[in-house]
Amino acid sequence: MTFEFKIIKNDLRSRARTGLIKTSHGNIQTPYFVPVATSATVRALDSQDLEDLGAQCTLANTYHLHLRPGDKLIQRMGGVRGFMDFDKPIFTDSGGFQAFSLGYGREHNINKLGNIFPEGKKTKEAEEKFAFVDDDGVKFVSIYDGIKHFMSPKDSMEIQSNLGADIIMAFDECTSPLHDYDYTKKALERTHRWAKQSLEYKDPKQALYGIIQGGWFKDLRLLSAEFINSLSFEGIAIGGSLGKSKKDMHKILDWVIPLLDKRPRHLLGIGDIDDIFECVERGIDTFDCVQPTRIARRASLYIRPESGGCPKNKFRINIKAAANKEDQNPIDQNCDCPTCRRYSRAYLRHLYIVNELTYFRIASIHNMHYMLRLMSDIRKSIMNNTFSELKKKWLD
Numbered sequence: 001m002t003f004e005f006k007i008i009k010n011d012l013r014s015r016a017r018t019g020l021i022k023t024s025h026g027n028i029q030t031p032y033f034v035p036v037a038t039s040a041t042v043r044a045l046d047s048q049d050l051e052d053l054g055a056q057c058t059l060a061n062t063y064h065l066h067l068r069p070g071d072k073l074i075q076r077m078g079g080v081r082g083f084m085d086f087d088k089p090i091f092t093d094s095g096g097f098q099a100f101s102l103g104y105g106r107e108h109n110i111n112k113l114g115n116i117f118p119e120g121k122k123t124k125e126a127e128e129k130f131a132f133v134d135d136d137g138v139k140f141v142s143i144y145d146g147i148k149h150f151m152s153p154k155d156s157m158e159i160q161s162n163l164g165a166d167i168i169m170a171f172d173e174c175t176s177p178l179h180d181y182d183y184t185k186k187a188l189e190r191t192h193r194w195a196k197q198s199l200e201y202k203d204p205k206q207a208l209y210g211i212i213q214g215g216w217f218k219d220l221r222l223l224s225a226e227f228i229n230s231l232s233f234e235g236i237a238i239g240g241s242l243g244k245s246k247k248d249m250h251k252i253l254d255w256v257i258p259l260l261d262k263r264p265r266h267l268l269g270i271g272d273i274d275d276i277f278e279c280v281e282r283g284i285d286t287f288d289c290v291q292p293t294r295i296a297r298r299a300s301l302y303i304r305p306e307s308g309g310c311p312k313n314k315f316r317i318n319i320k321a322a323a324n325k326e327d328q329n330p331i332d333q334n335c336d337c338p339t340c341r342r343y344s345r346a347y348l349r350h351l352y353i354v355n356e357l358t359y360f361r362i363a364s365i366h367n368m369h370y371m372l373r374l375m376s377d378i379r380k381s382i383m384n385n386t387f388s389e390l391k392k393k394w395l396d
């Protein structure tokens, strides 16, 4: 296994840093936003599109690929890399997050930050309906066919070995923001046992990231950061419920990051533009999130601050808006992506309204290009000691 992480430059005024992750299948310059290929494709894009966009790597979802088409089939097809013919570093998650959250989270409309709180306290029932966890692993119901499955840390390591990623995640219990202290503590102890089991059962050809949990409880997060940092993982991920607001998430990072050594740090499932800046500033190296393509499918297209977004969200425009009906300008006049070089807002709006499949591809190309360019700008700014100026320019 080749896995190395080198810090190239530390920002002088914050914990931001640029670095290089080396794997057997290529390098990743950090900070980096890892495009998510849920079912071995970034939705609406193919591997050629990813290459053309200069994507350095991708992250595939263990839960989805285990259930469909099956990790053993993928192994026979050359792993995720061979299957999707994408010859770059590949991450997989552990499958735990989806096993816990799909169904349960969906039922309660809880997103990662838990901004949307369900009324009442039906958590236990809902949890047992969709996922049941004990010390051995998690029993869960497939979202595809309702069939019951079981996944243990050993299973997760085997599945991720079959999928053949370069960078894999330890199996953990991702608690909900609705869980109280006592439950979160119990789940954390389980996660820590599973972290050790993940190390024991992992494929030696793969680099394994341990996951820090602990919800939004400071002592649990500190405990988890110290424990995970003490084990021989190749990298460290921060997962789970990151509090009730963005401020809570920043606080959690401020607690845990100082306890970590120089291994690469991955933040699971975060991808808002302001969060990217805040989390890079706090020392995060890689992110993954479905946001760029998901919001593109819902008519939200990214726009750079100098190009003028909508008042509600300065980083986005709503392509559906009537104002775009006869607008011959590109989505963003300061964007040089293939979509903006060629097509007008009016054309994209039309394709969206008539539900043409082409819309999904060209809108996703723009949003992904935007995100990758932002990461490149952030890396350059750290190199030039201008990260805080760039952050100010974007967020103020």
Ligand SMILES: [Zn+2]
Residues within 6 Å of the ligand: 331, 332, 335, 336, 337, 338, 339, 340, 341, 366, 367, 369
């Ligand atoms: Zn563009």
